[in-house]
Amino acid sequence: VGAPVESLDYEVIENYAYREQQAQKGKIWFTYTIMVKWLFALLIGIGTGLAAVFINLAVENFSGWKYTATFSIIQHTYFAGYLVYVLINLALVFSSVFIVTHFAPAAAGSGIPEIKGYLNGVDTHGILLFRTLVGKIFGSIGSVGGGLALGKEGPLVHTGACIASLLGQGGSTKYHLNSKWLHMFESDRDRRDLVTCGCAAGVAAAFRAPVGGVLFALEEVTSWWRSHLMWRVFFTSAVVAVVVRSAMSWCKSGKCGHFGSGGFIIWDISDGQEDYSFQELLPMAIIGVIGGLLGALFNQLTLYITKWRRSYLHKKGSRVKIFEACLISVITSTISFGLPLLRKCSPCPDSEANGIDCPRPPGMDGNFVNFFCSKDKEYNDLATIFFNTQDDAIRNLFSAKTFHEYSAQSLLTFLVMFYTLAVVTFGTAVPAGQFVPGIMIGSTYGRLVGMFVVKFYKRLNVEEGTYALLGAASFLGGSMRMTVSLCVIMVEITNNLKLLPLIMLVLLVSKAVGDFFNEGLYEVQARLRGIPLLDSRPKQFMRNMTAKEACKSQQVVCFPRVVRVGELVSALRNNQHNGFPVVDQGQNGETVVIGLVLRSHLIVLLQSKVDFQSSPFPCGPRGVLNSHKLSDFVKPASSKGKSIEDIQLSEDDLQLYLDLAPFLNPSPYVVPEDMSLAKVYNLFRQLGLRHIFVVPRPSRVLGMITRKDLLLEE
Amino acid sequence: VGAPVESLDYEVIENYAYREQQAQKGKIWFTYTIMVKWLFALLIGIGTGLAAVFINLAVENFSGWKYTATFSIIQHTYFAGYLVYVLINLALVFSSVFIVTHFAPAAAGSGIPEIKGYLNGVDTHGILLFRTLVGKIFGSIGSVGGGLALGKEGPLVHTGACIASLLGQGGSTKYHLNSKWLHMFESDRDRRDLVTCGCAAGVAAAFRAPVGGVLFALEEVTSWWRSHLMWRVFFTSAVVAVVVRSAMSWCKSGKCGHFGSGGFIIWDISDGQEDYSFQELLPMAIIGVIGGLLGALFNQLTLYITKWRRSYLHKKGSRVKIFEACLISVITSTISFGLPLLRKCSPCPDSEANGIDCPRPPGMDGNFVNFFCSKDKEYNDLATIFFNTQDDAIRNLFSAKTFHEYSAQSLLTFLVMFYTLAVVTFGTAVPAGQFVPGIMIGSTYGRLVGMFVVKFYKRLNVEEGTYALLGAASFLGGSMRMTVSLCVIMVEITNNLKLLPLIMLVLLVSKAVGDFFNEGLYEVQARLRGIPLLDSRPKQFMRNMTAKEACKSQQVVCFPRVVRVGELVSALRNNQHNGFPVVDQGQNGETVVIGLVLRSHLIVLLQSKVDFQSSPFPCGPRGVLNSHKLSDFVKPASSKGKSIEDIQLSEDDLQLYLDLAPFLNPSPYVVPEDMSLAKVYNLFRQLGLRHIFVVPRPSRVLGMITRKDLLLEE
Ligand SMILES: Nc1ncnc2c1ncn2[C@@H]1O[C@H](COP(=O)(O)OP(=O)(O)OP(=O)(O)O)[C@@H](O)[C@H]1O
Ligand SMILES: Nc1ncnc2c1ncn2[C@@H]1O[C@H](COP(=O)(O)OP(=O)(O)OP(=O)(O)O)[C@@H](O)[C@H]1O
Ligand SMILES: [Mg+2]
Ligand SMILES: [Mg+2]
Incomplete structure (x- = not known):
């Protein structure tokens, strides 16, 4: 079950090639490395920022055209409008699912579980390829522009990670875009640092939240984190912020079509609630509990539906996937067009009171959508959130000074329908993020609670929009179980530092409630995909187990220092292990473990054949010095290197010997x-x-190492 | 040289007492531990928040009274005003230095190097005691209120750490304030987690910057950081923010005397520069270079002066320290009163233009101080920054829309004088932070550069205040070399997210320039105090050394499993090592290393004597089961446990044996x-x-552990 995964190795393999390379390095080399690292951080930032701008521009323009067209047609006939709306959506979704199924299968889904796995130490095959990057970018334009119940934030994180990884290889090897000159990040460790940068850049680009991006990367990479890296990651995020900001100010002048204020999430609620009183803490805690429950339920439902999809549906090939996505697109379009039709319009509020146009002028984004209303001064509250882009819908749900804009009935209808759509859409073969749907769901019930609070605590200065925001935080907390980074992201995207304590309260509650039922969304999905994540803490029962017990009755496969090639090949064929101890005879005849040899290195040696020797005795270290460079052993970034089955050796070769010591x-x-x-x-x-x-x-201790011994100066 | 330091040990010591305690733990116990941990996080937040409010209240009121009194007296005679000013300052500084020298010597200085050391794994004696806490709080009220060139931010971090550590012990043992019930954080590791929380809380309280607080703690504790801890740390910071905010809104109603808008750093520059053009990047980079140079110089000068103080001055006892601090106080007062007298007043700007009162009304805080001016509509630009509280001075330097408020001459004078004062004051025996002085220095030359920019790039929309802010960031970056956390703190204290990229640019430059010359302020000071910090990365040459080479010709001191008490005592007397390998005979007569025993545990055993036995053979494991609880081995928090010299043993005792295996x-x-x-x-x-x-x-490998083996479910 699941894609082939392989562990990453952050250890330094100090074999002779490494030591030789180390010896050649001078001062200049270090300066050069540092400069390249910073250059890469800059490039990752620019690349991710531009990708984000491109995706947003495309999505905003597609949906802008779509809604303009639909609104202008429904002036005449609703049925034709409906048809146009459905067809545009269908075309976009079809293009997305087609790209994914036929060109970049690894681009399906959000990609965050896989990236999380990568940063935790497991590589899923194919997630960081060039084609995945392309598929992700164009696929998410289609799926988000096509109005499905999913977001573009997860895919942006994946995009950032891909860009970083490709830069680290100096381009794509397959498409001959790489440059030897930049080809210097060869160990898993260097690549992981780059991917961390890319991941932070993705979050920063998705939410325009540089600090949140750093913290997101940090929360997912808590092991092995150095302050040097943190500074570089932060720099990358800031570059993204600059790029995005410049692009937006350039677009302000109207050069980018429908890409106006929208597109990049920033739901400014700075004119919202300033203060809160103690009585409000109860409804806020209730929001937290609801968030925890609905979030945990979401994780559970998506787990079942993904399992079902994997075992029945997606086995039947990509046609089924395409059909499924198209069907869901049609259903989504029908619901979002049809339900508002059934809803009675409400009269506009006194326009003096809040300064927002009602109904909104035709061809504009905004609040108070006039849809299927008989009178002019009316708006359709369900259409305002349902028949709209998600960004606008969220802005409308968060909006302050719009009391009683929505009826409880509309909010409930929307909540149920959208929740169902989000669950059903999850796992289709298109790039899909869960942030924006989560915010939609959460802010709906948050606003609902807010309405009741306004009703019951009449004298307080309560804003429904603030409750919507808290609802959004609670649902994300209950489903994804992120903490600090989510808090900071929420603060950054709403531009309102004052709500931090409230957001935190809600998150504390919803995470605790959610944790009671199941794991976080990404953990559940990673497990399902066979990505073995290691939690940051050992489980409790491990304290009462020894290392030996964990290995049980394992029969360790070892090699002698000088091994017959034939034996090596048959050993590699007969087991799947990726590392083997090498044992040698000491002077007094006792055995000594002299090191660990990796399967991938052995395969490189078997393929090149230059180190085979006819004598069964160790060669001197001189003999091999020139035959291999460190880069020969570098794992290809696509993670699927050669396997032992690909190696062809003649009978004669199999009789030769190989001295493993240098490798x-x-x-x-x-x-x-x-x-x-x-x-x-x-x-x-x-x-x-x-x-x-x-x-x-x-048997004895040769020396003790304490802090004092590590304080050596050169 | 330096206070006695001792390494901390974050390893779990799995001796029998630990295993026994683990076995007794049930589900309820875990729930209880988690609840206590969160409770502590809450308490640390509240405690640190209240301490910060108290310090600020006191400082603001003392300096408020001081300036009110002085200003009302100088209406009549300047000489009497001068005397009153000097005497009030002297009294405050004297009280501070008296408290520190006679009551809490560990409260001198900023405390950040020591806390940094603690979190890095070295405990300096006495830094986390109750008396240090008290001394720090009252001492910093005196030293900051007394107008010295130092700040209260470093001491607040130390205060937070003390509060956390004391809570962890369940109160102060010495003053019988502790409670057994909360006495559950007994390992160095638990304590470190608490101190991390406290440290973040301190930063959050000092700057009202919760996110900055978390990142500060994070940058200093990059090893061993778990996302669970991060969430708790963040919670603590948020609690601090809530406490501080509530206290401030309570004080708004005028119940807190002079504690008005001031006190808590928030220099709101949200009405400053909105945009920047490419031409401005050059002057900004220049600010970065100046910051790096002046910061590195500051580190170097303070290093020399601290060395000199240590080796000549402070050896002579606390009288000299008191005299020194008083002398510096008189000099500081004289300069800050006298220099503005020599300065010619300038006419007030057109009051319509910027909406700030000029000159400020008497008895108020604010810009445009009228001091020794002949006419009414005049102000003294040097007095505005020099004869003022530091918070107000910074606010005035950061102020927007006040072009040409300061003459270059005044700024230069102030820069030179204040820099000198800051260097000279550094290292006196009072609690002292370097943040605020750093901001003062930096914003002065920043504003100076800003003035030139306004002059040369006439058509650009440049604000001198923005340059002052960048200058402040550059000096702090050049001196302390903090990166991400400094960035976030600067953003949070100025409430202006738009300047983030500029702050980052300036920090990149100033840190790089500073690193070229020396280490950061805290590292330099830690080294001077004999606190051996381990950097997050090994040095380059360590790659070419083996572990054996690091131990050189060390003669390892080992103990056999059953050891004669006499031998044990003499071994402990003859060396200073803190850990000893224990070696036993295996079945076949070969030796086996069975573990490590700590000096501190041996001393506990020698003192209690209950485990002495007359036979030289191992006792069964049953024999000892009831004689020791885990808490017997807990290190006292003051870090100076019993030493071997305190142990008195009779001749008979020395002939007995001790079986070390269980311990x-x-x-x-x-x-x-x-x-x-x-x-x-x-x-x-x-x-x-x-x-x-x-x-x-x-000699052989018994098993391999890979990711798969660690994914065990219970
Ligand atoms: N050389 C070996 N001899 C015997 N058992 C081994 C050897 N190497 C690994 N094992 C055991 O075999 C099991 C699977 O090992 P494998 O090498 O496939 O590791 P893994 O956890 O799957 O990670 P990866 O394969 O991605 O490195 C583990 O239980 C491991 O302890
Ligand atoms: N049991 C021992 N036998 C021989 N040498 C030791 C022993 N323990 C430590 N050493 C060596 O003695 C030196 C000082 O050791 P010490 O135990 O004082 O450690 P430290 O680095 O000072 O830290 P701390 O004392 O705070 O634990 C180090 O070089 C260390 O390698
Ligand atoms: Mg495997
Ligand atoms: Mg020592």
């Missing part, structure tokens, strides 16, 4: 057999390892 | 002898260890 990692981390598994877990997780040797207790 | 840590981390020191460094730093054993290569 192994001479000092993998070891733990004594009775160390508790909790401590082993910390070691593994904190250092981002792939293999740990469990060894017998040592 | 040792059976599985310390080990590294093979030829692992590169860089890898050992990472292990040590990332896991927060205190001891690592260097052992021979293992």
Whole structure:
């Protein structure tokens, strides 16, 4: 089940090629590396910012045209308007699902579980390819522009990560766009740093929230985090913010079509509620509880539906996927067009009171949509949130000074319908984020609670929009279980620092309630896709287990220092392990473990054949010095390297020998057999390892290392 | 040189007492622990918030009275005004230095290097005691209220850390304020988590910057950071923000004397510059360079002056310290009163243009101070920044729409004088922060550059206040070398997100320039105080060294499993090591390392004597089960436990034996002898260890641990 995954390895493999490379490095080389790193941070920022601008521009323009066309046609006939609306949506969704199924299968979904996995140490095949990037960008234009119940924020994070990873390889190898000159980030560790930057850049671009982006990356990458990296990540996010801001101010002059104020999430609610009283804490806590419940339910439902899709539907090939997405598109269009038709229009509020046009002028974005209303001074409250772009709908739900704009009935209808649509849409083969749908759902019930608060606490200065915002935070908290970064993102996208304590309260409640039922959305989905995430803390029972117990009755596959090629090949064929201890005879005849050799390195050696020797005795270290560079051992970024089945060796070759000593990692981390598994877990997780040797207790201590020994100056 | 320091140990010591305690724990216990942790986070937030409010209230009122009194007296005679001004300042500074020297010596200075050390893994004696807390609070009221060139922000961070640590012990042991009931955070690791919360709370309180607080704690504690902790830390900061905000809105009604708008740093520059053009990037980069140069110079000068103070002045006892502080106070008062007298007053600008009163009404805070001016509609630009509280001075320097308020000559005079004062004041025996002085210095030259920009780029929409802000950021960046957290703090204290990219640019430049010359202020000071900080990355040359080489020709002091008490005592007397390997005979006569025993645990055992036995053979594990609880081994928070010299043993006792097996840590981390020191460094730093054993290569591998083995479900 699930895509092929493989662990990443953040350890430094100190084999001879590495040591040789280290020895060649001078001062200039370091300066150069640092400069390239910062240059890359800059480029990632610019790239992600431009991608975000492009996606937003396209989406805003497509939906702008769509609504303008529909609104102008329904002046004459509603049925033709409906048809046009459905067809435009269908065309957009079809293009998206077609791109994904035929060109970039890894671009389906939000991509955040996979990126989270990558940063946790597991590589899913294909998520960081060039075609995935292209598929993600164009696919999400289609799916979001086509009005499905999904957002573009998750895909933007994935886009940022792809851009970063591609830059790290110096371009795409397959499409011959790469440059040797920039080809210097070769270890998993360097790549992970870049992907971290890209991930933060994606969040920063999606929400125009540079600090939130850094914290998002940080919350997902809590192991192995250095302040140097943090500064670079922050720089990238700031670059994104600058790019996005410049593009928007350039667009202000009207050069970008329908891309006006909208597009980039910023729901400014700075003219909202200034103060809150103690009585309001109860309804806010209730919002938190609702968020926790609905969020956990969302995770559970999407889990079932994804399972069902995987095991029945998507097995039947891409035609079914395309048909499914198109069907959902038609249903979504029909509901969002049809339901508002059934709703009675309400008279406009006194326009003096709030300064918002009602109904909104034709061809504009805004609040108070006049849709299927008999009189002129009327608006349709359901259409205002349902028959609108999601960004506008959220702005309308968050809007301050618009008391009683929505009836409870409309909000409830919308909540039920949209929640169902969001669940059903989840898992179709299009790029899809869950942030914006989550905000829609949350702000609907938040506004509902706000209406009751306005009714019951009449004398307080309550704003329904503030409650909508808190509802949005609560649903996201209840579903995704993010904490600090979500808080900061909410503050940044609403531009209102005063609500921070309230958002935090709501998040505390909703996360606690949600955690009671199940794991977060991304964790659930990662598990389903077979991405084994390691939590930041060991489980409780691991404290009472030893490392030896964790290995159970494992029969360790080892190699001697000089191994027959034939044996090597058959051992590699007979098991799936990716690392093997290498054992040698010491002077006194006792055995000594001399290191760890990786399957991927062995395959490189078997393929090149230059190191085969006829003698079964160790060669001197000199013999191999010129045959391999460090870059020969670099894993291709697509993660699927050669496998042992691809290697063809003649009978003669199989009789030769191979001395593994120069190619192994001479000092993998070891733990004594009775160390508790909790401590082993910390070691593994904190250092981002792939293999740990469990060894017998040592016979003596050759030295002690304390802080004093590590304070050496050169 | 320096206070006695001792390493902290974040490792779990899995001795029998620990295992027994683990076995007793049930589900309820875990729920209880989690609740207590959150309760503590809440309490730390409230405590730190209240302490901050108290300090601010006191400082604002003292300086309010001081300036009111002085201004009303100088209506009659300037000399009497001068005397009153000097005497009030002197009294305040004297009280501060008296408290510090006679009651809480660890409260001197900013405390940030010590806290940074604590979070890095080194405990300085006495920094987290109750008396230090009290001394810090009252001392900083005196020193800041007394008008010295120092701030209250560093001390607030220290205050937060003290509150957290005291709460963790359930109160102060010495003053019998502790409660057994809350006494549950007994390992260094739990304490460090609390101190992290406290540190963030302190920053949040000092700058009203909750996000900045979290990031500050994060930048200083990059090793060992979990997202769970982050959420708690953030919660604490938010609580602080709520407490401070409530207190301020309570004070708005005038119940708090002179504590009006001032006190809590928020220099709102939201009506400043909206846009910037490319030509401005050059002067901004110049500000960055100046900041780097002046900051690095500041670090160097303060290093020399602190060295000199330590080796000559402060050796002579506390009288000299008191005299020194008083002298500096008199000099500071004289300069800040006298220099503005020499300055010619300028005519007020057209009051319509900017809406700020000029000159400010008597008895008020504000801009355009009328001091020693002959005419009514005049102000003294030097007095506006020099003869004022620091908060007001900064607000005046940051002020927008006040072109040409200051003459270049005044700014230069102030810059030189204040820089000198800040350097000279640094290291006196009073609580002292460097943030506010840094902001003063930086904003002065920033404004100076801004003046030139206004002059040369006439047509641009330039605000001098924005340049002052950038100058402040550049000086702090050049001196303290903080990055992300400084950026966020600057944004939060000026409430202006739009300047983020500019602040970042300036910080990038100033940090790079500063790093070229020396280390950051806190690192330099920590080194001087003998606090050995471990950087987050190993040094380059460590990649070419092995662990064995780092231990050189160390003769490891080991103990056998059953050791004669006499031998134990003499071994402990003869060396200073804090951890000892314990070696036993295996079944076949070969030796086996069975664990690590800590000096502090041995001393507890020697003192209690209950485990002494007359037979030289191992006792069964049953024999000891009831003699010790885990809490017996807990280190007292004051870090200075009993030493071996305090132990009195009779001749008979010395002949007995002690079986160490139940008390040792059976599985310390080990590294093979030829692992590169860089890898050992990472292990040590990332896991927060205190001891690592260097052992021979293992003879065989009993098992492999990979990700799959750690994904166990119960
Ligand atoms: N050389 C080996 N000999 C015996 N057992 C091994 C060996 N290497 C790994 N194992 C065991 O086999 C199981 C699967 O190992 P594998 O090497 O596939 O690791 P993994 O967790 O799947 O990660 P990845 O394959 O992505 O590195 C684990 O339980 C591991 O302990
Ligand atoms: N049991 C021991 N036998 C021999 N040498 C040791 C032993 N323990 C430590 N050392 C060495 O002695 C030196 C000082 O050790 P010490 O135990 O004082 O550690 P430290 O770095 O000062 O930290 P702290 O004392 O705060 O734990 C170090 O070089 C260390 O390697
Ligand atoms: Mg595997
Ligand atoms: Mg020592």
